[in-house]
Amino acid sequence: MECQKTNWKDKVVDLLYWRDIKKTGLVFGASLLLLLSLTIFSIVTVTSYIALALLSMTISFRIYKGVLQAIQKSDDGHPFKAWLEPDITLSQDLVHSYSNTVLNYVNCTVKELRRLFLVDDLVDSLKFAVVMWLLTYVGALFNGLTLLILALVYLFSVPVIYERHQAQIDHYYKLVSTQIKDAFSKVKDKIPYLKRKTE
Numbered sequence: 001m002e003c004q005k006t007n008w009k010d011k012v013v014d015l016l017y018w019r020d021i022k023k024t025g026l027v028f029g030a031s032l033l034l035l036l037s038l039t040i041f042s043i044v045t046v047t048s049y050i051a052l053a054l055l056s057m058t059i060s061f062r063i064y065k066g067v068l069q070a071i072q073k074s075d076d077g078h079p080f081k082a083w084l085e086p087d088i089t090l091s092q093d094l095v096h097s098y099s100n101t102v103l104n105y106v107n108c109t110v111k112e113l114r115r116l117f118l119v120d121d122l123v124d125s126l127k128f129a130v131v132m133w134l135l136t137y138v139g140a141l142f143n144g145l146t147l148l149i150l151a152l153v154y155l156f157s158v159p160v161i162y163e164r165h166q167a168q169i170d171h172y173y174k175l176v177s178t179q180i181k182d183a184f185s186k187v188k189d190k191i192p193y194l195k196r197k198t199e
Helices: 003-014 021-040 043-073 090-115 122-141 146-165 168-191
Strands: none
Touching: 003 146, 021 043, 021 122, 043 090, 090 122, 146 168
């Protein structure tokens, strides 16, 4: 199971780093087209059009192959036989494995949200409040689909840019992070009750 997870993660990394340009271009283009179409049409309409397009292609191909077999008097069988035969049912072990993983993430998230909302640590709760306040401005500027489109473009562009310009980016990131840490430490020194509580 661990080998499958590593293989899956490697495939995602290869996809995001554009190792196979045709495959990445197809995934990126299809995802972007889907999200852009969702900004114009409802999800029901988009799903229906995608299903109709797939059905049109498969029915046309099946009829074409049937006519071709009739003309050539061959008996090749069903053109999608290779895809109809494999078993695609999910095993209980696989479902339990993924549901346990999701359950762990949900539990960790709930515990962290409880800690933040019930102010277990004042500094962390204030940081969370600032992030939520900033997100109100982001929400006023963009809707959810726009953020998903931006996230998709980010996912498919930033890793490649970082890979090509890693030295320069790391240098400037280090400069900015030291400046931010210095500023936070100065603010914490001036406001005593913002200091972290000692365990």
